[in-house]
Amino acid sequence: MSEWVVDARGGICHQCDSEYQRLAQHWSRSKHCSFRDLSDAQHEAIRGCLVGDGNLDNPNDGPPALRLSSMRRPHLTWVRDQLGWLVRED
Numbered sequence: 001m002s003e004w005v006v007d008a009r010g011g012i013c014h015q016c017d018s019e020y021q022r023l024a025q026h027w028s029r030s031k032h033c034s035f036r037d038l039s040d041a042q043h044e045a046i047r048g049c050l051v052g053d054g055n056l057d058n059p060n061d062g063p064p065a066l067r068l069s070s071m072r073r074p075h076l077t078w079v080r081d082q083l084g085w086l087v088r089e090d
């Protein structure tokens with residue numbers, strides 16, 4: 001059995017001052033706000049997922065996503081913390 005990491009951190013967008021539940025989703029829907037660049041640490045975490053347990057998917061024919069499932073919740077929590085705003089609930 002696998003569990004999905006839930007990102008419910010929310011916050012305020014620094015570009016438009018509006019509230020968001022998930023920053024990546026806010027940016028993908030906004031006409032005015034733009035994504036920030038990925039950090040080196042995020043690139044490395046993504047690379048680690050792709051050579052490990054992760055796979056690329058496009059759930060519900062939506063935009064491509066890196067999907068990661070694990071029996072070990074602490075592992076998913078650690079990856080979530082590494083990826084920060086890139087993580088979404090699924």
Ligand SMILES: [Zn+2]
Pocket residue numbers: 013014015016017018026030033
């Ligand atoms: Zn914004």
